[in-house]
Amino acid sequence: MSSEKPIIELRDVGKTFQSADGELVALEGVNIGIDEGDIFGVIGMSGAGKSTLVRCINLLERPTTGSVIFDGQDLTAMTPAELRASRREISMIFQQFNLLMQRTCLKNICFPMEIAGVKSEDAKKRAMELLEIVGLQDKANAYPAQLSGGQKQRIAIARALASDPKVLMCDEATSALDPTTTRSILALIKDINDRLGITAIIITHEMAVIEEICSHVAILDGGRVAEIGRVEDIFSNPQTEAARKLVYPDGMPVSFLKSERVVRIAFNGGSSYEPLIASLAIDCGVKVNILGADTRNVGGKAFGTMLIGLPNDPDEAEKAVAYICRQRDVTCEEVEYSHD
């Protein structure tokens, strides 16, 4: 789906909050380009600035520095009326769904059209179509309180689509849902992206969500972009501490690594790791310790990393590293561990 034209561009965006105890820097020097038709993930630990970032995109929070370019236009330079018109093209769904509790589902979906001045009959017709897209035609006259979490999010998605947006921003949209429901909501977002060509921005703290549907990802850490790129690249070979923490949330078993040289091998979608270790033993006669391994399926290819402890003999260790580095679709780097 992805084309080369960026639909959203954040240029050197920074956000500082003034509070009673001084300044709080939530975002600093953020540069992100999101291509049209892409599914772009933003991931980070809580407090990393994800929510602020997404609110800076539609200017619910006005960035203190930098500019936000949407579809070639600078949102930060717009008048309030122009900004409201642009916001209709950037829809948003939320962790807490944020449906109007005193309106029926149908009326909730009509709401964005109502404020845009669409005629009531036209809005109703369109709302029924959208209910069909999200698979909840039978809930038209139900109130949100009568729905499950997953159903509420589906209604919220239908409502978000009502203004024919170019971009759909999902702020922790699946964080309040169970794994099965999460998967079905993600599938729906993917389907919308495929069928309607709507660019999706997924804000989450769960790597699994990024894996499931995103093609690009930015990792936020302390208000800055720690890493940005294709999901498979970042996933197979995280460069920063922040990225590693997210890719391996449980950490690595490092307690017994003392005095050994440790190498991390990243598999980039080619070979599987078991034959590599076997052939290492057969071809070089070097035996290594597998200290930890984690492989995942990303976009239909096998990715993963493995942590191996090299033999204490320096020659054997060198031989092993040289052998591994010669393999295709594999990168290897020596890592240092703090032994705590």
Next chain:
Amino acid sequence: MTEFFQSELWQEAVKIFEAELISDIWQTIYSTVLSTLFAYIIGLPLGVLLVAGEEDGVMPIPRWLMNALNVVINILRSVPFLILMIIALPLSRFIVGSGIGTPAMIPPLIIAAFPFIARLVESSLRETDRGVIEAAQSMGATPMQIIRKVMLPEAMPSLISGAALAFATIMGYGAMAGIIGGRGLGFLAINYGLYRKIWIVKWAAVILLVVLVQIFQSAGTKLAVKSDKRITQITKRRKTR
């Protein structure tokens, strides 16, 4: 028992009831409804402003204006109604042309009630989920659209409960206005019960006031619960019981 019904006091009470009771009940309801209505015309927009006008509200107003608004409301809220009524009498003379009688008591009632109503509306609107307002903003809603289509409708059950409370309070204030000759059940109680010591009339008026407040209060509560789509039918039944 028969002795009681033959007593002079009872006979006198019956005469008073026959002459005035229906009219006094009507006067009470009429002055309360009218005052509540006018007090809402002033108090509702003020209550909205108290929430929407905040720094992080949907329609921020200058801080000094907000502070002034709060001070005025607090002052009016802290003056006892009896005193307020006496202070406001010249205003009544100016507006309705008379300082006594039922019409004269309506301006003081409005002045006493609108700050109270502004606070009631304020607290109802504060219940609105910030996330829902944010969602509306993200859809490109104008501040007025957010107030009219999100804040007020979402807070409707709470606003209705508040209105029932306001109505009961204003009815209580109105009874006090019997002192300046505002007709109604309060007048009945003060004039005959207090001044002429006909205790039967006093208690009858009090009981009638209690009954009226009860009727309006429970009707308001029922309406509030019925209008609330956040609660399911089962909990609804439990709540109204």
